[in-house]
Amino acid sequence: MPTQAVSPVPDFLYGTAWKEDRTPALTELALRKGFRGIDTANQRRHYFEEGVGQGLAAAYRAGLVKRDDLFLQTKFTYQGGQDHRLPYDPAASLSVQVAQSMASSLDHLATDHVDSFVLHGPSSNYDWTDADVEIWEAMGKERDAGRVRLLGVSNVSLRHLQQMAATRAELPAFVQNRCYARLGWDRAVRMFCGERKIIYQGFSLLTANQEVLHHPLIANLAASVNATPAQVVFSFARAIGILPLTGTSSADHMQQDLASRDLMLPPNAVQTIESMAG
Numbered sequence: 001m002p003t004q005a006v007s008p009v010p011d012f013l014y015g016t017a018w019k020e021d022r023t024p025a026l027t028e029l030a031l032r033k034g035f036r037g038i039d040t041a042n043q044r045r046h047y048f049e050e051g052v053g054q055g056l057a058a059a060y061r062a063g064l065v066k067r068d069d070l071f072l073q074t075k076f077t078y079q080g081g082q083d084h085r086l087p088y089d090p091a092a093s094l095s096v097q098v099a100q101s102m103a104s105s106l107d108h109l110a111t112d113h114v115d116s117f118v119l120h121g122p123s124s125n126y127d128w129t130d131a132d133v134e135i136w137e138a139m140g141k142e143r144d145a146g147r148v149r150l151l152g153v154s155n156v157s158l159r160h161l162q163q164m165a166a167t168r169a170e171l172p173a174f175v176q177n178r179c180y181a182r183l184g185w186d187r188a189v190r191m192f193c194g195e196r197k198i199i200y201q202g203f204s205l206l207t208a209n210q211e212v213l214h215h216p217l218i219a220n221l222a223a224s225v226n227a228t229p230a231q232v233v234f235s236f237a238r239a240i241g242i243l244p245l246t247g248t249s250s251a252d253h254m255q256q257d258l259a260s261r262d263l264m265l266p267p268n269a270v271q272t273i274e275s276m277a278g
């Protein structure tokens with residue numbers, strides 16, 4: 001089963017969901033603080049992709065970064081996940097919707113290619129359907145045409161991935177999932193990815209795991225390594241092979257989140273956290 005060659009990607013992604021009018025300023029701030037990977041989606045309901053483009057433009061003008069310094073990731077979202085502000089003609093075929101969504105993303109981001117194009121979620125919570133097969137083929141065509149470097153899928157179960165693999169489709173370079181500690185930090189999907197060199201991107205590492213963040217064990221560990229509980233969680237995530245996303249709106253937290261890259265947790269602490277709620 002072919003897997004895409006994975007080019008270097010940043011070790012932290014800045015997520016732009018739910019920022020609305022603050023999207024341009026927060027995108028620019030994230031770049032100023034040192035993030036080089038930006039996650040967005042052509043889904044106006046939760047993201048303001050055009051605002052991300054405005055933030056990028058401001059950063060280019062200020063001489064902070066160039067396009068080639070950045071890893072830009074966007075998503076195709078089915079109509080069911082959108083509101084009325086669609087980036088495609090809902091009467092068009094799914095393949096055409098993918099092409100229209102990508103053209104609109106390139107316009108929003110003022111670029112000729114994105115580094116990663118992710119299927120925001122399969123059409124069914126349960127199965128990898130014929131619609132997903134059509135979308136995935138269309139996404140592959142965007143990649144083949146040079147408008148995308150790498151492809152990904154999001155909000156997928158192990159079953160989705162196994163069914164996708166059974167179609168003999170090209171496997172994704174990325175899986176982006178919400179990562180719950182109580183599910184062993186999405187252990188089954190992470191294992192599938194690890195065996196196939198798929199990069200696992202984890203989101204809601206903090207918001208989905210409040211019980212971990214406030215656990216005395218994490219507080220003690222954080223104090224012993226002179227870090228915050230949030231930094232411990234990000235450092236732990238990286239130690240088990242997760243590429244983390246943060247959606248912080250705070251300049252201090254941006255700095256702290258990036259600083260967690262220098263934090264090395266003792267191996268026994270990593271094992272304890274991995275199994276504490278799994």
Ligand SMILES: NC(=O)c1ccc[n+]([C@@H]2O[C@H](COP(=O)([O-])OP(=O)(O)OC[C@H]3O[C@@H](n4cnc5c(N)ncnc54)[C@H](OP(=O)(O)O)[C@@H]3O)[C@@H](O)[C@H]2O)c1
Nearest residue numbers: 015016017039154203204206230245246247248249250253
């Ligand atoms: N594929 C999907 O379906 C999907 C779904 C959800 C999200 N995402 C992506 O993932 C990104 C991140 O989403 P998320 O759910 O992980 O994050 P999020 O919901 O945006 O929130 C992160 C939360 O953690 C807090 N935080 C961050 N750093 C912190 C620190 N160092 N100390 C204390 N609190 C801290 C933030 O508060 P402050 O703002 O106060 O720092 C915020 O409340 C999104 O923006 C989006 O790009 C994708």
